[in-house]
Amino acid sequence: MSPGALLEVRSLRVEFPTRRGTLLAVDDISFSIAPGEVLGVVGESGAGKSLTGAAVIGLLEPPGRIARGEVKLAGLRIDNLPPDEMRKVRGREIGAIFQDPLTSLNPLYTVGQQLVETITTHLHMSQQQARSRAIELLAATGIPAPERRVDHYPHQFSGGMRQRVVIALALAAEPKLIIADEPTTALDVSIQAQIIQLLKTLCREKRTAVMLITHDMGVIAETADRVAVMYAGRIAEIGPVADVIHRPQHPYTVGLMGSIPSMEHEIERLAQIDGSMPRLTEIPSGCAFHPRCEKAFGRCSRERPELMPAGTSQAACWLHDAGGGRMAA
């Protein structure tokens, strides 16, 4: 795929074997992230965006498993590493930030102890050096009085401050890639802006690649360089963020963008996509979106579209199939 990509995911498929058959939660998706790039992954609940992130860092909950495809970090495959090896990659090479900062921190240890543990596990540092690095990290994430705060327990921090600690923890070993799964969803808007700003500054300075998973298009709009829109376990559209937002190519993306209320324009009715995303047990044939798509035609229910060039983006939609006889309007 793209040369110089830090993370390359190719034909990734995540499945859940159940008694009633195998569910395909992530179905054949490919993307890459370059160093210093923020790739946004959006989609509604159940689109498979969090599972994609979990598959990349090897944290799929059993019985979920990677059934096919490969994940490469800096050219090396990491999807088939034994658990011990993968644990070293996590933390050292890939940092993770999850939605709820309270569950990412151990309530029984001070944040300093948790940071020092992560630092000494991955970097060759003495306790003393690790502690001063922990204080530096807390300062870098904007926590006031870090020398004092380093000895506090997670419950002594507010929600926004806790998420900063989680970010400090994710950055502790200077990973090349950060997977941020809904990092601001649990926070109030004024705190959200601070956290997003922090993530952006940090990855610009350290050239860290970020996979930002969220359902909030607004957060994507101001943070991401490129965005992948997921629907029913597949990428419906991927492209530069401004193009996907302002010139969406896939009918699902068009509907999704239209359904977001705006503060800039006065709209009487929001665009509405009737119905809801199919359950994994009943994914329609062909294009999974065709039963809800106003532009669907015969081919859509029979053949599954792969990503194809559409404007400056790529969309998985037969409307953009130049050879198929029907061009996009």
Place this chain on the structure above:
Amino acid sequence: MSAVRKPSAEATAPGDVIVRADGISKYFDVSPPWLNRVLEGKPRTTLHAVDEVSFEIRSGETLSLVGESGCGKSTIARVLVGLYAPSKGRVEFFGHDLREMGSAAGRNLRQKLQMIFQDPYASLNPRWRVADIVAEPLKAHGLMSDPQRITARVDELLGLVRLSPADKAKYPHQFSGGQRQRISIARALATNPEFLVCDEPTSALDVSVQAQVLNLMKDLQRELGLTYLFISHNLAVVHHISDRVGVMYLGRIVELAPKSRLFAAPSHPYTRMLLDAIPDLDMTGRARTPVAGEVPNPLNPPPGCTFHPRCPHADERCKREAPVLKLHRHAGIEAQVACHAVEEGRIG
């Protein structure tokens, strides 16, 4: 005036004041247990969840209350529907004190007031069929007893929220989040209410489903002449649905203005800050101005204006004296703003 009319013979014209909150406060006692107070000498502590809030809602309009978590917006919703008794102040509903609601004579009033909750998974009884859920208010208020009429009414209500009559035999778990919220709305509409209190009705939903519910709520407002109090933390949703907006901070309304004025020319520094903090789709590549600081602990709010520690315009007076809501005119549109700096003309 609606105040002299009997609630049963209501024929409210659009624009009549139907809800009036007059200086309502709600305090919660969050003291440590008695023994700890005695042994450890800990004092009683009171949380001022809502402090001296006044507003009016006119028939046919949508008033929204926005604010961050803990600002007291949901407490107001609960006071208005009578789930909490206000610690101070009074709520008038069609000119009647809300406290009369408990009496038998208040039954007519209660029918005119319904609530839609945030979580469509928790607000529907999982063991009941949709038909029973939607019919419950009809039976509780003794409006209908004939099973055939009830079934007809349930069908009609499901039709109103764009569900099919066949859905009434199903259980809540068979529906998606958006469909469940429709069921909640159908239940709320069963008694032909005039006023709906909607506490974050779309926060638990995905955007495309949120759009369906918001469109439905707007359609129903037009068809049935409903009045909404809409509680939300999402400014874009509030911009879409409201006529007037009240912005809350630490239990008080800091600005109350028509939507167009509030979003185009916000006055209070907190409103400005909130609007700056919102990511918008048009903001690709643009950085928003992050706000310094966090909401203070409501148990120990700062003196004077509670926003002063985060406010770039705060001066000595702001630290001493709490501002009250005052009329402020800008570009010919009136708004109520509680800010010394705006009042003194220090900020425009």
